[in-house]
Amino acid sequence: MKVAVGKLAQRNAGWDERQTLKVLREQSPHAAGYRHICHLLDDFVVDGPHGSHTCLVTEAMGATAFDLFRCVSSALPLFLVKRISKHILLALQYMHECDIVHTDLKGDNISMNGAPPPIYPQSTKLQENELLDATFKLSDMGSANKMSIRFAPLIQPEDLRSPEVILGAEWDTKADIWNFGCLMYEFLRGTSLFNPYARIKESRLNRYQNHLAQMVGLLGDFPSNLLDRAKDAQDYFDEKGQLVHGAGQYKITLEDLLSGTSSKLEDVLLTADFLSQTLTIDPEKRWSASRLLQHPWLKGVV
Structure with a gap:
């Protein structure tokens, strides 16, 4: 899970990554390269003392x-x-x-x-x-x-x-x-x-x-x-x-x-x-x- 700092969420940068991942997840699931993208599974926002935090949940991966x-x-x-x-x-x-x-x-x-x-x-x-x-x-x-x-x-x-x-x-x-x-x-x-x-x-x-x-x-x-x-x-x-x-x-x-x-x-x-x-x-x-x-x-x- 990736948690963006509050400032990123306020500038919508975290949401840009979320939208990018959503496009990649939804545009063409049958494409040959689809299975070679680490896809978004879920996303949500958590409010904290330092602002709202965008949370992105992606597939669990192994070694890089x-x-x-x-x-x-x-x-x-x-x-x-x-x-x-x-x-x-x-x-x-x-x-x-x-x-x-x-x-x-x-x-x-x-x-x-x-x-x-x-x-x-x-x-x-x-x-x-x-x-x-x-x-x-x-x-x-x-x-x-x-x-x-x-x-x-x-x-x-x-x-x-x-x-x-x-x-x-x-x-x-x-x-x-x-x-x-x-x-x-x-x-x-x-x-x-x-x-x-x-x-x-x-x-x-x-x-x-x-x-x-x-x-x-x-x-x-x-x-x-x-x-x-x-x-x-x-x-x-x-x-x-x-x-x-x-x-x-x-x-x-x-x-x-x-x-x-x-x-x-x-x-x-x-x-x-x-x-x-x-x-x-x-x-x-x-x-x-x-x-x-x-x-x-x-x-x-x-």
Whole structure:
């Protein structure tokens, strides 16, 4: 059960999450992604000495993906990342069809249904068959935005933040896809894809300049159509679309980064291709959840 503080209820923020959960519960129960959403079971309001508190009762869930990540203290196995990817893409497909953007994809917002949570400091070791049988669900809609009312000017965990959000351009459901790609890379490699604070003193870049320089070094130049509609683009790029600060400081490919895994070369190349479709700088060319579900990297994953 989630209990909102009184101030949230007064500002109707708690009710926004309730309405989001109600839309997801009621709009299309037969959709493929419906079972991969942690759904609202009940809601009510409790009056207390500090105001009214919105209470949201959702399905009880087990361990989160972040719990699993902490258990192994390293990268998750490829079969597990593929299963998480398939289930979360189904959840995003459904959310986006409902015109809702999650905006806050991270490991502790992905929960397992069918396994107990690990108990710290001792780790619970889950067997491979348990992981193959588990259903992963997307939870915590407290930061979700309806496409018709995108009230949040800044969204997403900082190191998972999409380029359009950093530059102050209008964002949509494709922001979730970028966030998803960064997170799946983190699960695969056991480390963040982008780190806005890495080498920040020696590079003399601020965290935004550093983050954008890392993106350019990995994925190439920013397209002019994105820079033209981004209100903060002039703070980071010149009139030719080149970085003002940090150009050339980073240069690597996804294949290079993924080659450090124990996967076979063909798996590395296919994984890199899958992730590259989620990490396309231009959100208009970034693949949707529906299209990603058809990628050969997910062939045979249930």
